[in-house]
Amino acid sequence: MERDLEQLNSALNSVKILRSNVRRVFESVSNGLRADHGDDGKESKYILELQELLTTVNNNLRDVENSMSNLTPPPGPFSLGNTTYLSQETTQERQALYGQLVNTYKWTDKIREYSALAGNILAANSFNKTYKTFSTTKRRKTQTSNHNVPPEVIENLITSIDRLFPDVTITTNSPFVPNPVIQGRVLKAIIAFKGLMIEWVVVKAHAESNDLWTESRYKVFRKVTENCHAAMCHFYSPMMPELAVRSFLHWFHSYNTLFSAPCKRCANHLHNNLPPTWRDLRNLEPYHEECK
Amino acid sequence: MGVTILTQFPTENRTGPQTIDVLSKRIMALGAVQQGQFLVDCETYTSVPQLGPQRTVHVLHNSEQPATVFSLLETGSKTIPLATDGLFDLLMMKMSSFYTSKKQTKAESKGPRYEIGDFCVKLGTVTVSSNFKGILVEVEYKPCVVPAMCWDLLKEFLQGFLGLSGPTNPPTYLQNRMQEIYSPIDTIHQYLEHFTLFRKSPGIGMRP
Numbered sequence A: 001m002e003r004d005l006e007q008l009n010s011a012l013n014s015v016k017i018l019r020s021n022v023r024r025v026f027e028s029v030s031n032g033l034r035a036d037h038g039d040d041g042k043e044s045k046y047i048l049e050l051q052e053l054l055t056t057v058n059n060n061l062r063d064v065e066n067s068m069s070n071l072t073p074p075p076g077p078f079s080l081g082n083t084t085y086l087s088q089e090t091t092q093e094r095q096a097l098y099g100q101l102v103n104t105y106k107w108t109d110k111i112r113e114y115s116a117l118a119g120n121i122l123a124a125n126s127f128n129k130t131y132k133t134f135s136t137t138k139r140r141k142t143q144t145s146n147h148n149v150p151p152e153v154i155e156n157l158i159t160s161i162d163r164l165f166p167d168v169t170i171t172t173n174s175p176f177v178p179n180p181v182i183q184g185r186v187l188k189a190i191i192a193f194k195g196l197m198i199e200w201v202v203v204k205a206h207a208e209s210n211d212l213w214t215e216s217r218y219k220v221f222r223k224v225t226e227n228c229h230a231a232m233c234h235f236y237s238p239m240m241p242e243l244a245v246r247s248f249l250h251w252f253h254s255y256n257t258l259f260s261a262p263c264k265r266c267a268n269h270l271h272n273n274l275p276p277t278w279r280d281l282r283n284l285e286p287y288h289e290e291c292k
Numbered sequence B: 001m002g003v004t005i006l007t008q009f010p011t012e013n014r015t016g017p018q019t020i021d022v023l024s025k026r027i028m029a030l031g032a033v034q035q036g037q038f039l040v041d042c043e044t045y046t047s048v049p050q051l052g053p054q055r056t057v058h059v060l061h062n063s064e065q066p067a068t069v070f071s072l073l074e075t076g077s078k079t080i081p082l083a084t085d086g087l088f089d090l091l092m093m094k095m096s097s098f099y100t101s102k103k104q105t106k107a108e109s110k111g112p113r114y115e116i117g118d119f120c121v122k123l124g125t126v127t128v129s130s131n132f133k134g135i136l137v138e139v140e141y142k143p144c145v146v147p148a149m150c151w152d153l154l155k156e157f158l159q160g161f162l163g164l165s166g167p168t169n170p171p172t173y174l175q176n177r178m179q180e181i182y183s184p185i186d187t188i189h190q191y192l193e194h195f196t197l198f199r200k201s202p203g204i205g206m207r208p
Ligand SMILES: [Zn+2]
Pocket: A263, A264, A265, A266, A267, A268, A271, A287, A288, A290, A291
């Protein structure tokens, strides 16, 4: 490929040289005898000049033929798909579209190349943030590495997680935007998904509204919401989005003891009039904000 | 509406206002902010003999739910709770020929109301027909609606605030409802329980 390009470049270059020298021949022919040919034997001087120019053209032509013979002809016509029709565009402002299209193509091609590199580097330095307990080999096969999935996939994921935790119910009330509401006896959480990624979480009291945009009126749930955002970023894993969602919800489920479990460090229920609002990311143990 | 625990605080040698003063100083020291006053009152009506077996209706108001009138009908075998709007008071007046009230039984608990974190604390001076009877402390933990889940937490809060006088067991009314979702009528039940006890107890004799 690299060599082909080089040869194509040198072939184009020799065509350019040939063209410029042919132009010089015609220039000379059209000008005829000039003052700088002098008086004595001006015809023979002129013919000599023309001869020289034609020899150069001849050499150039040989160069072109040589470089041509080095090129490998393409196997058949290029398939440009629908883009071929762009070249037949007649309206003025759309004629530039083909160039833009090519640029865009090059750009995405580069992105693909760079992201593949980045992916390799990141895979070599894994952070191991998500819980491997979920990733049995059977599941891994079905796991998608793409977060941009049809809504059914998200719905299926939510129902499968719902089955994991019998003490809470997870419902999606909107048919188009799957913002599932997790409703337990302790609290409720409204989660916004973007594809398979968790975009936003709001935790509220049992009786508060299902509105994603207003925070809870209770301090304890505002604190839990804050901690959920931290955990959401912690579990975020673009390579395994489904596992990230499962890990997050597994962690989140430990809040079913929000009011009943004392702090692991100070053994009290209350600190600053708040229960332990933090759950350890690995062992899910409850801690006060100040005790973790 | 969160889980609410109502507990009596002994006055020992202090008067009612002195006790309230001690408790409000303690809760302020913990960082509470006073948010107005509160009032819970209770009027009890009994059916006239012509209606057959005697039934009792307790009508209660709670300033926390100002648009609601709570009533508890005691038939002897069971208690039927009812939450209605303000018109119920007028209905009871219309029925004064069937249900009569003994004026000297009107009980109420009133006093300052505090907020501290997600807790709401009310220090109530209890009077029965204007006679001082004692002190009721109400603590509500607003975010939680299941008593069993936050009882230990509430106990810790109450003991941190009331010391040894804090309760060691859930109120009797709540004991077999610990797993149920708490609602305002449960608070009303607890007040009625305490008011009934206060009515039976001889007056402490101290002016409020
Ligand atoms: Zn702690």
